[in-house]
Amino acid sequence: MPQVFKRHHNTVARATIFGGLLALVGLVLAGSNITRSPWMTRAGEPPDQPVPFSHKHHYEELGIDCRYCHWSVTQSAHAGVPSTEVCMTCHSQIWTNSPLLQPVRDSYNNDKPLVWNKVNNLPEFVYFNHSAHVNKGISCATCHQGIEKMHLTAKSQPFSMWWCLDCHRNPEKHIRPKEEVFNMYYQTPRNPEEMKAMLDKYNIPYDPNAIPRNQIELGRLLVKHYNIHKEQLSDCSICHR
Ligand code: HEC
Ligand code: HEC
Ligand code: HEC
Ligand code: HEC
Ligand code: HEC
Structure with missing residues (x-):
């Protein structure tokens, strides 16, 4: 692939990105969430999931x-x-219209496990x-x-x-x-x-x-x-x- 950015442009981009990152760190540190922020606990990022389970x-x-x-x-x-059946012990009766739970209902109805x-x-x-x-x-x-x-x-x-x-x-x-x-x-x-x-x-x-x-x-x-x-x-x- 041809080089899109010249080297010094890259440096500028990098400086901007790092500047942004530093600002973000500043915000995180200033916030009240300091002890729970991943910067302090070294917790990883949550991976994508089919349902936002809490x-x-x-x-x-x-x-x-x-x-x-x-x-x-x-x-x-x-x-x-847990299998979908475990979720459905409750969610066949509560929050049955929640759009967030649609993949759980689909999994149950189609007999296809959630991944x-x-x-x-x-x-x-x-x-x-x-x-x-x-x-x-x-x-x-x-x-x-x-x-x-x-x-x-x-x-x-x-x-x-x-x-x-x-x-x-x-x-x-x-x-x-x-x-x-x-x-x-x-x-x-x-x-x-x-x-x-x-x-x-x-x-x-x-x-x-x-x-x-x-x-x-x-x-x-x-x-x-x-x-x-x-x-x-x-x-x-x-x-x-
Ligand atoms: C907070 C304490 C603690 C941590 C952390 C811990 N273990 Fe253990 N582990 C133990 C104890 C206590 C036993 C002994 C259990 C017994 O005597 O039956 C044990 C036993 C084991 C056994 C033997 C199991 C068996 O079937 O004989 C394995 C394998 C093992 N640990 C692997 C790990 C691995 C790998 C990690 C890190 C990912 C880990 N442990 C982290 C406390 C810990
Ligand atoms: C209590 C469990 C436990 C015991 C006991 C243990 N290890 Fe490990 N070992 C691990 C774990 C967990 C990892 C993976 C660490 C990781 O992913 O960063 C690992 C990784 C390794 C690696 C790969 C290192 C790397 O950088 O990828 C080597 C080599 C190794 N162990 C050798 C040993 C030797 C030699 C011993 C005995 C002196 C030993 N281990 C005892 C849990 C153990
Ligand atoms: C109502 C069901 C439910 C209960 C109760 C529950 N979990 Fe979970 N847990 C899940 C589901 C679903 C996942 C997979 C989705 C995710 O990672 O959030 C999960 C994932 C996890 C994972 C990560 C699995 C991985 O991929 O490494 C851990 C660790 C865990 N649970 C521990 C716990 C502990 C500890 C408790 C009790 C304090 C608990 N869970 C209570 C449903 C439950
Ligand atoms: C000694 C440390 C240790 C303890 C205690 C422990 N876990 Fe885990 N857990 C792990 C490790 C390490 C993994 C990743 C295992 C792997 O990748 O093979 C894991 C993975 C999991 C997963 C993902 C599914 C699986 O089986 O790999 C779930 C769910 C989970 N743990 C729940 C729990 C719950 C609930 C408890 C308490 C009842 C618990 N863990 C206690 C170390 C622990
Ligand atoms: C013992 C009952 C029970 C079980 C089992 C259960 N839930 Fe729930 N779940 C609830 C209740 C009650 C709420 C509403 C919680 C609230 O709003 O405080 C809820 C809320 C949710 C929500 C949020 C819905 C929304 O629209 O905000 C999701 C997503 C969810 N559950 C997923 C799951 C999944 C996935 C499983 C199976 C791994 C599961 N639940 C198992 C009782 C349960």
């Missing part, structure tokens, strides 16, 4: 449990995305398993942080090897009672009374003279209670099989 609406505002839609997450390697684009995607040579994590007290909130606030789903984590390994070496930093895995608002109890109440509630044995005082102490207790052998978790063959 976790904020369905989880945070309506209170629908993750397992209602991602039911295989405790049983298999994959969390899976959702992947948001999180590990390379082929990495093995991952959801059930192994969520059944041992590693929460969706740790790996898909902030999804409860998302109108469109984007990646919360780059899923680098370093990031996986950091937890595999120190799972006590993140582990919680497995009953709290689906709770996106969980916080480590902040005083001995709260801690004791939680441990009693979930039947987690502890020494009454040494009630955990913080996440690390609670984490050590849970790593033992759930029988996690963290010495093996850094072996290459765990994730590269």
Whole structure:
């Protein structure tokens, strides 16, 4: 193809683009959304989807449990995305005229599944398993942080090897009672009374003279209670099989 712009024109164009970008950054930084902006969280752009599905609406505002839609997450390697039938348990009765839901109705009527684009995607040579994590007290909130606030789903984590390994070496930093895995608002109890109440509630044995005082102490207790052998978790063959 012939060169359309001369070199110096290019530089001008680039300067203008960067100028525009800087102005945009300025606007973002000036706005009140600063902590949630992707510039700060390093979240990815949401990919295009057949329907603008909102976790904020369905989880945070309506209170629908993750397992209602991602039911295989405790049983298999994959969390899976819900079938059209799952959407239609509600949308055959509510918001039946919404134009945004037309693709869902078409999919149902024509018996053709919706094709959702992947948001999180590990390379082929990495093995991952959801059930192994969520059944041992590693929460969706740790790996898909902030999804409860998302109108469109984007990646919360780059899923680098370093990031996986950091937890595999120190799972006590993140582990919680497995009953709290689906709770996106969980916080480590902040005083001995709260801690004791939680441990009693979930039947987690502890020494009454040494009630955990913080996440690390609670984490050590849970790593033992759930029988996690963290010495093996850094072996290459765990994730590269
Ligand atoms: C009402 C159904 C519904 C509920 C409830 C729900 N999800 Fe989803 N989820 C979806 C659908 C549909 C998609 C695919 C479209 C998208 O990416 O937004 C999805 C996508 C995702 C993805 C990205 C998938 C990918 O391609 O990588 C993650 C992560 C996720 N959900 C986690 C959660 C978590 C965590 C909860 C609970 C806090 C939850 N979901 C609750 C329906 C639901
Ligand atoms: C348990 C009930 C329930 C299920 C299951 C459910 N939804 Fe919804 N959905 C709702 C309700 C209620 C609203 C209205 C929310 C509001 O406006 O606050 C809604 C709103 C929506 C909207 C916005 C419609 C508009 O015109 O603004 C879309 C899009 C949507 N849902 C898609 C889906 C998809 C896709 C699925 C399946 C993956 C799904 N929903 C599953 C209850 C449900
Ligand atoms: C230890 C980190 C971790 C935890 C905990 C976790 N996920 Fe994921 N999730 C991932 C990774 C990594 C991927 C990408 C997997 C791939 O590409 O093979 C993913 C992908 C997904 C997907 C896309 C579909 C799939 O199966 O690949 C959904 C949906 C999802 N997660 C939902 C959830 C829900 C719901 C929970 C909590 C019950 C959860 N995840 C807990 C790391 C995690
Ligand atoms: C927040 C903590 C945490 C993060 C982040 C995490 N893991 Fe894990 N992972 C664990 C724990 C704890 C176990 C041990 C479960 C057990 O002992 O049964 C585990 C176990 C595993 C296993 C063994 C599963 C099996 O079936 O034996 C694989 C594979 C794995 N993780 C892969 C990954 C990959 C890949 C990533 C990054 C994308 C990742 N993990 C991120 C905590 C984490
Ligand atoms: C807890 C899971 C986990 C363990 C354990 C692990 N890896 Fe990885 N590894 C990953 C993930 C996830 C990626 C992909 C990172 C990405 O996409 O940026 C990766 C990527 C790689 C790559 C490709 C690097 C690249 O730049 O593309 C190599 C090589 C590798 N790992 C070697 C190893 C070796 C050697 C070990 C043992 C010392 C090991 N890994 C242990 C999760 C793991």
